[in-house]
Amino acid sequence: MLQCENLVLRQDAFSLTADLTFAGRALTALIGPSGAGKSTLLNAIAGFLVPASGRVLLDDKDLTHLPPGDRPISILFQDNNLFPHLTVAQNVGLAVRPRLRLSAPELARIDDVLSQVGLHGLADRRPAELSGGQQSRAALARVLLADRPVVLLDEPFAALGPGLKDEMLDLVQTILVSQERRVIMVTHDPADALRIADETVLLADGAAAAPTATGPLFAAPPPALAAYLGKMG
Ligand SMILES: Nc1ncnc2c1ncn2[C@@H]1O[C@H](COP(=O)(O)OP(=O)(O)OP(=O)(O)O)[C@@H](O)[C@H]1O
Secondary structure, eight states, rough: OOOEEEEEEETTTTTEEEEEEEETTOOOEEEOOOOHHHHHHHHHHHHEEEOSEEEEEEEEEEOSSGGGGGGOOOOOOSOOOOOSSOOOOHHHTTTTOOTOOOOHHHHHHHHHHHHTTTTTOTTTGGGSSSOOOHHHHHHHHHHHHHHHHHHEEEEETTSSHHHHHHHHHHIIIIIITTOOEEEEHHHHHHHHHHHHSEEEEEEETTEEEOOHHHHHHHHSOHHHHHHHHHHOO
């Protein structure tokens, strides 16, 4: 169970409060207007932003003051998930060996995760030799190899066309959720949340609302969500 306990997050004049429990093994979407603090909240969970107050807990263990690399958390961003000078296998291997001295069992495991994401046979390519969708799959393969229980997605598929984005969302659901990872996904798009998120957290007006079942939330949106959906037209 992941908890944001009485968190207050500040970035210059911006402030966000979050008192949330991400229970069970659900996939949660974070949605809300631009600048509402979606990335800020993910960064605090991942350890890139120190809270002004409050705690981040995973299964009752206090993570608040652990550096990002020591947290049992993987994060995927929209950009810069892959190093251009490294092959796909090396990019994925960074998850387990920062210096890339990979053992035979590790190389076999890399082959295995590449197959899981549909990149069998492309291990020796460089990112520039892959399509956008294949690059996303390679980044996801690294998350699989890292094998951390919490996975944070900060709109990693936003640059893909709608068909490819849906394919990646489905892959996230079928692989990560079936492996019982705790996935929290930032999105601008209600369709993404409705497609794969069991529950959704609305961020608006400086606060994160409690996680709510996604279908019912969008079927009867509270005023702040209705305003956001209205602006999306
Ligand atoms: N490094 C920073 N320094 C100062 N202010 C920042 C910094 N990063 C973000 N902010 C501010 O914090 C607020 C929340 O930003 P954040 O990126 O978390 O919003 P978001 O909901 O993820 O937005 P978007 O949907 O546009 O990505 C914004 O007002 C932003 O200007």
